[in-house]
Amino acid sequence: MPTHEPSPPADRDLSHSLNFRVDDLDADDQISAAFFRLVSVHEDMLVSLAEHHSADGARSFYVLYDGSATWDHPGVPQYVALHLQRDLERSTFSFERATLPLPSMAQSWLIRRGCPPEFLTLDAERGTAPADEATRALEQRLMRDGDHYALGWSHTQDDPDDWVTLAVLRALDERARSPFRVVVEEVDIEAGTHTLREGGFDSVEEALQWCDDRLGGLSKALPLVRPVPSLSRPAPAPKTASSRPSGRSR
Template identity: 35%
Template sequence: MSDVLDFHLDDLGPANAESEYAEQQFWAGDLTVLAEHHTTPHGSHSYVVAHDGSVTWGVPGEPQIAAIKVARDLSLNTFTFELTYHANVAFAQNWLIERGCPPERIAQTGGDFMKPADELTVRIEQQIRESGTRYKVLDSQTSDSDPCETWTLTRDAGATHAPIRVFLEEGDFATHTYTMREGAFADDDAAQNWLADRSSPLPQPPEQRGEPAARRTRAALTRSTGSSATPKAGLDIQVAPPTGPAQRPSPGRSM
């Protein structure tokens, strides 16, 4: 485990059996912290996103990104400990935000990890982080060798068409970057068939198909009338600085 991660639980006991088990899992891992937020240095809550290097030696394809929430009750000298695993950082961040972590405190990751290759990757990751309970995760797969990718299969409660969504993250060690793309499918079988075959492009979500033209229109308006006249459409949003995925270390770097 990374020696920089200390939840200061020495004088506290687990509040329930679930917390005791989660803490044991935590200490058994090989964690590298990617993002963390603590209410105070020894305060009531801690939120952490970390890469668990020990997963690479377990069952192939298992998610490697840990999301951890710790809540301390100093009046009772107890703590609760929650630990879940996700295929990529954005879904781990979403889980923590839904459990009370301020989004701006957990949205950026550190360390020598891959960076987003383009604006679309940044926007899709923000979309996941801020989605609340919109996406129900059905399945996931992680590969950190060849191909260097993860995918998360979800059901989108906000979609009126093609509600099965695949979020595909692909890493490129040569450029030290990664891309995230969203695919839309009518049902789970169609998504699984595409993931197994890959002979056709990832089907673009219906709501994104007109997006490039809309962006070009907004850019033209900005050039002709100034930035204050730019329409504020639903896709014209501010994004946080890029974050990198936890499961993509620099070549040759051990975690």
């Protein structure tokens, strides 16, 4: 059990006021109980990293950091993607929720449910900042192409001396030469930054073994992701002078 106070991996002002806009709406007993158990009971520990509300107020999308996750079972994801749907004429609501290991995966989950990507930018004043361009590029790709992968396993270790998140993904493209991916986020608490890297594996066993080694303190390079082979036909070789038919003089 960690001994530090639960907080996002950055020492920043996280004062916030969440408003899910459902207090005046009704729902059936099952939905109301689920929303209380999965969302409302943790509300004082939730920090909004990004949110978007449709112009008509019928839909809301949230990327949330859940500070209570640090007290849960070791390794559980600490980010919540929440999609609220309100029927304002009937004064009812419904919701979808997913816990995910990385904010970019939460963004991807919400984008697939109709949130415009340009309105789901993470708040730069909350959480940590990308340490380099490689991190930014991979985060954008995970956010944009997250539906190309299935999340199989993840582990978040929020030890201030080694804050790391590991996620094992399976490529849904049957042509993928690296069908299993390991995504590694490492946080530098003092600098307030994080790096994100990706490695490719041929089997889930190899991917999980790499993760076990990393959590065990072994530092091993991530294998490169092999690119998807091109299905385009090679261009025909240009004809040379020797390949031309010879002419005869009469």
